[in-house]
Structure formats: structure tokens, C-alpha cells
Amino acid sequence: MKTLIVLLAALLAAQVPAAQAALRVLACEPEWAALVRELGGDRVNVAAATSAAQDPHRVEARPSLIARARNADLLVCTGADLEVGWLPVLLRESANPAIQPGRPGHFMAADWVVLLDRPARLDRAEGDVHPQGNPHLHLDPRNIARVAEALARRLASLDPANADRYGERQRDFTARWQAAVAGWEARAAPLRGLAVVSQHKGFVYLYAWLGLREVAVLEPKPGLEPSAAHLARVLDSLRRSPARMVVRAAYESPRASEWLAARAPLRVVALPYTVGGGERARDLFGLFDETLARLLGAAP
Amino acid sequence: MLPRSLLAGALLAAIPPAFADAEIDALRDEIRAMKQLYESRLAELEARLQAAEARPAPTQAAPAEAASARASAFNPEISLILQGQYAHRDDIPERGITGFMPADDHGHGAERGFSVEHTELVLSANVDPYWRGYANLAILDDEVELEEAWFQSLGLGGGVSLKGGRFYSGLGYLNERHPHAWDFADAPLMYQALFGERFSHDGLQLKWLAPTETFLEFGLEAGRGQNFPGTDRDGNGVGAWSAFAKTGGDVGASHSWRAGLAWLRARPEERAGHWEDVNGVETETEFTGSSRSWVADFVWKWAPDGNPRTRNLTLQAEWFWREEDGELSCDDADPADPSACSGGSTGDYDARQSGWYAQAVYQFMPRWRVGVRYDRLDGGSLDFGANDANLDDPGYDPSRASLMLDWSPSEFSRLRLQYARDKSMQGIAEDQWTLQYIMSLGSHGAHRF
Structure with missing residues (x-):
């Protein structure tokens, strides 16, 4: 029994990531992981809960995701019920107060843009309806710029020591992004x-x-x-x-x-x-x- | 820029005709160049203006809108599960599992013909920033059973969470799942033999999620212990303890797994049961002593690139070992039908029994799943002490094989056909057919692993 405890302690010690300054971010979708990387650079340690091969409506709160949510300082998701099938379980199982709704560590992109297609009728006969509107908001690049602004502020408030850096990176990103948007629109x-x-x-x-x-x-x-x-x-x-x-x-x-x-x-x-x-x-x-x-x- | 070009224009107008052609040409070139520069700057400014107009207005409208949409979140999330079946079964007056002490049966799947199973009403919401509450009521005709009613901490931090009230124990894989989330119409024989259907505590659960990259969770539960294998008792202290550890992770993008080990200790007092004597006559029994169970579970899931929408496979197995020792007394179940225990007989009791099930469920195309499950229990060793001469030791290993096919028109509805070859009772091989429906109304059920 004693050897078991020693082994377990050794296992834990080996697995606890060394205390690092980088903000640990769990993004529900790859687009937000990419945006956090743009804004945070090497100040953030980002993981995406889903990949481009997965339907963001339908994944399960897998053990690996629970472990990641447990250790996250910031959760960045789309919101508008896109993740309603798995995020509530993930949040509960994570036992991590920092990323619960209402906390600074809980960031929903849908809170920062005007959603389209708000359903007139809330009835399951209409299929999997999202009461707040269509959640696939990242495919309008102008929404990305809006979310980037709010997200940079959030990163700065969670990591005040590097606040200037997040602001700087956001301005740089937005300038490049707007030039790119103009190019895409022309094309x-x-x-x-x-x-x-x-x-x-x-x-x-x-x-x-x-x-x-x-x-x-x-x-x-x-x-x-x-x-x-x-x-x-x-x-x-x-x-x-x-x-x-x-x-x-x-x-x-x-x-x-x-x-x-x-x-x-x-x-x-x-x-x-x-x-x-x-x-x-x-x-x-x-x-x-x-x-x-x-x-x-x-x-x- | 503008005044300079005006000046140039004025100069050009003022040039007397006597000036050489070459000089005029040079001036004209200069003016043309100025004009081009001016026009390109203007075009650039116009483009910037257009881009600025197309750009989002500063974010102000959105949060208000989001808040109004969330107003309904102040009400509890409500869902109602409708569940029923048509069951084709042989006429067997008293069902049980040969060689295993009968657990208090819930009655799921016991009816023949058409029947409505428990209708589950689920209410849950955050109580305040610190707690979340959940209640699950199972309704059936003139009874309402409180399946679960608990509060859980939201923000203890450090990976710790506390749950209190009546809750399904976190032991094993299937134990926490309600019947509507099962992959088959009935519980595995192992759960029926161990707990009747599942084990629930009236008590407290403390869980700790380790801060590791690999999922590692530990739980400790203490409760009243009134459910089988324990009994209700009048006393202070803890009637049943359970503890569990779970781990899991991903293997590449397509595979994920979870494994767990759990332990349960209960202290039954005068636990009522029935058992056949050596001549096959029914006796009533009472057991007082200690019951210890170990449960190991393992689940492996596959989906191409982790996207389960079209195809996915779940392999799942659980195993248990149970030791019970103490005193068992037996007496006639029916005074008109005297047994070997007539007048009452008490002896030591020591039972070591085990069992397992393994199942595979495969979604081969959207909406359609097929599953196979095999159940087996090991009668193990039964020592009745002084009652060895009175009570029967059947030495039988119950088993069952099940096949199921289900169709889910949406995430919220499911129809299932199941066939089982049941040999859980000695001397009986029964063909069981079940046609089942499960419908979920209300709030979106979340996808547990």
C-alpha cells in the first residue's frame, strides 16, 4: 500500500506541469484557439477542445477534455448554445471555478457580436434550434475583429502584467486583418x-x-x-x-x-x-x- | 497638395504664348503627374472610408441582446423523459438470479406486454454562485420515487467538488446513468445482482480531480446505506462507504478511453431475502454482517477523427467481486410448506461471488446503432456454516446474451428493438423480445463520455 502511495505521488509530481507564467487557455473550437494564439503569442498556452474534423455540436465531455478544463485559466467558446450538448457537463466535471459562467475566465464569442437567424419559434419540431441565433458566427471575418477586441481586453484583465502586450498584438492583428478583409472582399x-x-x-x-x-x-x-x-x-x-x-x-x-x-x-x-x-x-x-x-x- | 496644384494651374494659364513648346510640355507633364498623385490619394481615402463603413460598429448592442436571451436561464432547466416498451416474455411467476441473494428490484422491464416505464422529471439549476441543485423524480402510476435530489458545489477550487443529498454513486461506469441513457433496454445482470439496478447514497460525495494532463479523479462517498446490499438502520454514523478512482485519455484523434476502480462497503442488518432449501422449498432469510464489493470498469470509444456523427464504436466492460460474511438465519416462507429451516436456524454465512459483462455498440450510419452484450455471473463459493445441511448451493453460473438495434430520428428520440437469450435462472433458457421507446422533452441533455 505504501509503495502504491509513493508511486502515485511520483506520478502526480511528474505530471503536474511546472509552474509557468503562460495563461492556460482552453478553446472550444479551433478558430478561437487560433485567435488566442494571434493575440497571446507566447504568453498563452492554448488547446482546442475540438478539431476541424469534428462537429462542434456533437462531441462528448471526454476524460482528456475534463482534465484540460480542470487546469484552464480561460475558456474561449462560441456560445449561443453551440456547445450546449457537452460544455455544461465539461464545466461541471472540471470542478474549476475560474471558468464557470459569469467569471472572467468564461469568454463566449457570441456575447460580442449581433447574431443572425434568431428563431421566431422555439420548438424542437424546428430541429436543434438555438434560441439566441445562429452560432456559426466566425465565418464573417468582421466578427473575428470584434471578438478579437473583446478577447484582448479579457486576456489583459486575466494577465495584467502583460496587458500592454495583448493590446499591442491586438492592434497589430486588427490592422493586418482589416487589410486582409478588404482584399477578400475585392476578390x-x-x-x-x-x-x-x-x-x-x-x-x-x-x-x-x-x-x-x-x-x-x-x-x-x-x-x-x-x-x-x-x-x-x-x-x-x-x-x-x-x-x-x-x-x-x-x-x-x-x-x-x-x-x-x-x-x-x-x-x-x-x-x-x-x-x-x-x-x-x-x-x-x-x-x-x-x-x-x-x-x-x-x-x- | 490642393493649393499647389491650383497654383500650378494658375501658372499654366498665365504662361504667355511666346514660351517654347518644350517648356510647356514639361510643365504639362508635371501637372499630369501631380493630378495622378492627387487622384490616387483620393481613391485611397475613399477606399479607407468604405472599409471603415463596412467595419463593425463598436460592440454595444450585442451584450444587451445576449442578456435578454438568457433571461430564461433563471428558470430551472426542465426535462421529461418518456419511456415505455412492449415486452415479450415467458410466463415465469417469480423472477430472480439463481444463486444470488435477491436485491430489491426496481421493476424495470419486469412487465409483460405493453407497459409505460418510469417517466422521469428532471429539474436543475444553479442555486447561487456557490451551488447547483438537481432533482430527478421517477413517476409511475400512484408512486413518485425520488431517484436523485442533490446539491453540488460550483466553486470550491483545487479540483474539489462536494455533492450532498440523494445521488447515484460514482462507482462503476453505468451506475450514474439513468435508464434512458443505457445502450440496452435493461441493466446488465451484474448490476441487477449487485444492487438491484444501481447503488444510490443518501449522503455526501467528495471528489478530487488531480491537476494532471491525464484525467485522474478520486471520489469518496459516505451515506445512509439503506439500499441493497445494505439495509436501512436506526443509528448514527455511516451505513455505507464507497470510494473510486478513475482515469482516462485519448489515443490519437480517433480513440479515447476511461478506466475505473471502485469499492463499496455496506453493513446490512437483518437484510430480508429468500432462498431455496436443499429440497427446493422456499425459505425466508435474514442476513446481518458485512458486504464488500469491488467494481472495475473500462470503456473504449472510437470515431473517425473523433467525429462520431456518422460512425462510432463503443466497447465497454465491467467486472465485480463481492464478499459477504456474517450471520444468516432462515425460516419457513410459508408455514403450510415446511422447509429444512422449520422453527428457524442460524448459521455463519460467507459468500464470494463475481461477475462481468462486456458489450459493443456500433453506429454504422447516422441514426442507426447495433449492439451486442454478454453477461455472466460466477456463483462462486457459498458457505452457510451450520445451515449448509439446510440450504441449497446451486453451483450455477447465470448468463445472458443480448442483441439490440436502435434508431434515433434525432438526438431527442430513440426506438429500440432488443433480443436476449436469458439463462439467469437455473433450468430456464428464455427468449426475450423488447421494443422500446425513449423520448426526451425539454432542456438539451448533455453528452457524457
């Missing part, structure tokens, strides 16, 4: 007004920004799998009002969009959706570079 001119079909209502902010028109969605209701009957209805509606492309996120199954593309004259476009979702989407700049390149590749 995206041919996309304005194009009709598109989406797999999930995950791109409304992207469409609103670029002026794309969503004419159909493959999921019959948000969060429900595309059914054969619904796909047939979409196909029928496309005969009357055709679309140029069908858009899905890298983490979504290609089956439904390919089924449709085989029967209607449209191109399948798989967008990275978040950082890590494509070859070039290695950071936030790359995410939008690749997103635009993919969309323009399917534009006339």
Missing part, C-alpha cells in the same frame, strides 16, 4: 448574388458577408440528418430555382451533397469551416484564403 466580387445550397445552416454569416444567396438546406431541420425524402424535395426546388454550388463543411459527411450534385447541375464545395479544415487553413488568414479560393473555384 469575392464575382460571388455576389450567387445561389447556393448548404448542408447545414452553418454558413449564414459567410453568405451575409459575401452576398451569397442560400436557396436550400440539405438538413430538413437543423441538426437532423438529410433524409431521402427531403433531398428529393430540394432537388425538385432546384429545378425551379437553380443554384451554382452545394456547400458543406469539411467535418460533414459528403454523401448528401454528392447525391445532389450527381442529379443537379451544381458543384460540390467542401469548405474548411475552421482552422485546420484544409491544406491552407493553418491560421485564420489561411482559413478565409482557402474558403474564398474554394468558392471562387466553383463560381462562373
Whole structure:
């Protein structure tokens, strides 16, 4: 028994990370992990709870995530109920008061932008509805700039010793970001007004920004799998009002969009959706570079 | 810039015609260059103005909106679970598990034909910044059973959390899960033999999550111990203790696992049961002594790139070992049918029994899952002391094999078909068919690992 205790103590001692000054941040999605890296540089130690291959609605509060949440100083998530299926359990199991709702260590991006698509009817018959609005807000780069401003302030308040550095990095990031946004907007001119079909209502902010028109969605209701009957209805509606492309996120199954593309004259476009979702989407700049390149590749 | 170009224009106008053509050309070039510079600057300014207009207005509207949307969070989260089934079973008047002391049975899945199972009403909310409250009421006809009712700390810090009230013990993997979250229509034989269905405490739970990169959690629970294998008792102190340790992690992006070890000690007093005597006549028994159980659990989950939406696989196994020793007395269950224990007989009792189950559940396409489970119990050694001559030791190892197929139109509804070949009772091999529905209304249930 004594040897067991000694072993256990040794194991604990070996695993406790050396006291380090860097702020430990757990980001629910890769886009926020990338933003924290932009703003925090080497002052932060960031981990993302989900990858670009995962559906942020549907992961489980895995033991590894609980351990990370336990040790985090700051939690950065999208909010607006995107993570409602797993974040509440993660927060409870983490036993970490610093990241509970209402604490400075609990940062929700959705609190800092105006959400689109607020549902008129809150009823599960409408599928997996988000009462506060559509949570996929990071696909409008102007929202990223807004969140960056608030997030830099939050980082500064949690780590006052480096407050100036966060402010400086945020101003630098925002300047580069705005130049990039202007460039993307100029490049995206041919996309304005194009009709598109989406797999999930995950791109409304992207469409609103670029002026794309969503004419159909493959999921019959948000969060429900595309059914054969619904796909047939979409196909029928496309005969009357055709679309140029069908858009899905890298983490979504290609089956439904390919089924449709085989029967209607449209191109399948798989967008990275978040950082890590494509070859070039290695950071936030790359995410939008690749997103635009993919969309323009399917534009006339 | 502007005054200079005006000046240049005025100069140009004032140039007398006698000036040489070459000089005029040079001046014109200079003016053209100035004009170009001026125009490009203007275009740049215009672009900057446009960008500034397109840029988000400073954030002021959003927080107010978010706050209004959250106003409903002041009400408790409410959910209601509707659950029922059609069960096809043989006509067996009294069910049990051969060779195991009967635990107080909850009754899940005991009815034949159509039946509505417990309807669970769940209410939870943060009490204040320090505590969270949770209650789960199981409703069935003229009874309401308090399944769980507890408070839990929110901000003790240091990875410590405290829970108090009635709660499902954190031992094992399945114990904390309510029936609507099970992968099969019934509990594994192991849980039925150990606890009836599960073990719950009226007491306190202290958990500590170690500050390590690998998930490592320890828990200690103390309670009244009124549930099987314990009994209700009139006294101070702790009726049942349990302790557990859990660890887990990821292997690459696609795999994750969790393992746990738990211990439970209860002190039953005059725990009522029934047992067959050596001639197969029913006797009533009472046990007083000590009951110690060990439970080990292991779960492995796979999903391609960690995205379970289309396909995923869960492998799960648990094992237990239980030792009970003390005094067992037996007497006739029915005075008209005298047994070997007639008039009452008391002897030492020492039982060492074990069991396990293993299951695999595979989602092979969205909405559809198929599962297989095998249950086995080891009758182990039963020593009735002075009653060895009176009571039967069946020396039987109960087992059961189950297959299930379920379909979930959404996250909130599930229909399940299950077939089981049940040999939990000696001499009976029963084919069991179950068609079950589970519907969840209200607040979004979270995805536990």
C-alpha cells in the first residue's frame, strides 16, 4: 500500500506541469484557439477542445477534455448554445471555478457580436434550434475583429502584467486583418448574388458577408440528418430555382451533397469551416484564403 | 497638395504664348503627374472610408441582446423523459438470479406486454454562485420515487467538488446513468445482482480531480446505506462507504478511453431475502454482517477523427467481486410448506461471488446503432456454516446474451428493438423480445463520455 502511495505521488509530481507564467487557455473550437494564439503569442498556452474534423455540436465531455478544463485559466467558446450538448457537463466535471459562467475566465464569442437567424419559434419540431441565433458566427471575418477586441481586453484583465502586450498584438492583428478583409472582399466580387445550397445552416454569416444567396438546406431541420425524402424535395426546388454550388463543411459527411450534385447541375464545395479544415487553413488568414479560393473555384 | 496644384494651374494659364513648346510640355507633364498623385490619394481615402463603413460598429448592442436571451436561464432547466416498451416474455411467476441473494428490484422491464416505464422529471439549476441543485423524480402510476435530489458545489477550487443529498454513486461506469441513457433496454445482470439496478447514497460525495494532463479523479462517498446490499438502520454514523478512482485519455484523434476502480462497503442488518432449501422449498432469510464489493470498469470509444456523427464504436466492460460474511438465519416462507429451516436456524454465512459483462455498440450510419452484450455471473463459493445441511448451493453460473438495434430520428428520440437469450435462472433458457421507446422533452441533455 505504501509503495502504491509513493508511486502515485511520483506520478502526480511528474505530471503536474511546472509552474509557468503562460495563461492556460482552453478553446472550444479551433478558430478561437487560433485567435488566442494571434493575440497571446507566447504568453498563452492554448488547446482546442475540438478539431476541424469534428462537429462542434456533437462531441462528448471526454476524460482528456475534463482534465484540460480542470487546469484552464480561460475558456474561449462560441456560445449561443453551440456547445450546449457537452460544455455544461465539461464545466461541471472540471470542478474549476475560474471558468464557470459569469467569471472572467468564461469568454463566449457570441456575447460580442449581433447574431443572425434568431428563431421566431422555439420548438424542437424546428430541429436543434438555438434560441439566441445562429452560432456559426466566425465565418464573417468582421466578427473575428470584434471578438478579437473583446478577447484582448479579457486576456489583459486575466494577465495584467502583460496587458500592454495583448493590446499591442491586438492592434497589430486588427490592422493586418482589416487589410486582409478588404482584399477578400475585392476578390469575392464575382460571388455576389450567387445561389447556393448548404448542408447545414452553418454558413449564414459567410453568405451575409459575401452576398451569397442560400436557396436550400440539405438538413430538413437543423441538426437532423438529410433524409431521402427531403433531398428529393430540394432537388425538385432546384429545378425551379437553380443554384451554382452545394456547400458543406469539411467535418460533414459528403454523401448528401454528392447525391445532389450527381442529379443537379451544381458543384460540390467542401469548405474548411475552421482552422485546420484544409491544406491552407493553418491560421485564420489561411482559413478565409482557402474558403474564398474554394468558392471562387466553383463560381462562373 | 490642393493649393499647389491650383497654383500650378494658375501658372499654366498665365504662361504667355511666346514660351517654347518644350517648356510647356514639361510643365504639362508635371501637372499630369501631380493630378495622378492627387487622384490616387483620393481613391485611397475613399477606399479607407468604405472599409471603415463596412467595419463593425463598436460592440454595444450585442451584450444587451445576449442578456435578454438568457433571461430564461433563471428558470430551472426542465426535462421529461418518456419511456415505455412492449415486452415479450415467458410466463415465469417469480423472477430472480439463481444463486444470488435477491436485491430489491426496481421493476424495470419486469412487465409483460405493453407497459409505460418510469417517466422521469428532471429539474436543475444553479442555486447561487456557490451551488447547483438537481432533482430527478421517477413517476409511475400512484408512486413518485425520488431517484436523485442533490446539491453540488460550483466553486470550491483545487479540483474539489462536494455533492450532498440523494445521488447515484460514482462507482462503476453505468451506475450514474439513468435508464434512458443505457445502450440496452435493461441493466446488465451484474448490476441487477449487485444492487438491484444501481447503488444510490443518501449522503455526501467528495471528489478530487488531480491537476494532471491525464484525467485522474478520486471520489469518496459516505451515506445512509439503506439500499441493497445494505439495509436501512436506526443509528448514527455511516451505513455505507464507497470510494473510486478513475482515469482516462485519448489515443490519437480517433480513440479515447476511461478506466475505473471502485469499492463499496455496506453493513446490512437483518437484510430480508429468500432462498431455496436443499429440497427446493422456499425459505425466508435474514442476513446481518458485512458486504464488500469491488467494481472495475473500462470503456473504449472510437470515431473517425473523433467525429462520431456518422460512425462510432463503443466497447465497454465491467467486472465485480463481492464478499459477504456474517450471520444468516432462515425460516419457513410459508408455514403450510415446511422447509429444512422449520422453527428457524442460524448459521455463519460467507459468500464470494463475481461477475462481468462486456458489450459493443456500433453506429454504422447516422441514426442507426447495433449492439451486442454478454453477461455472466460466477456463483462462486457459498458457505452457510451450520445451515449448509439446510440450504441449497446451486453451483450455477447465470448468463445472458443480448442483441439490440436502435434508431434515433434525432438526438431527442430513440426506438429500440432488443433480443436476449436469458439463462439467469437455473433450468430456464428464455427468449426475450423488447421494443422500446425513449423520448426526451425539454432542456438539451448533455453528452457524457
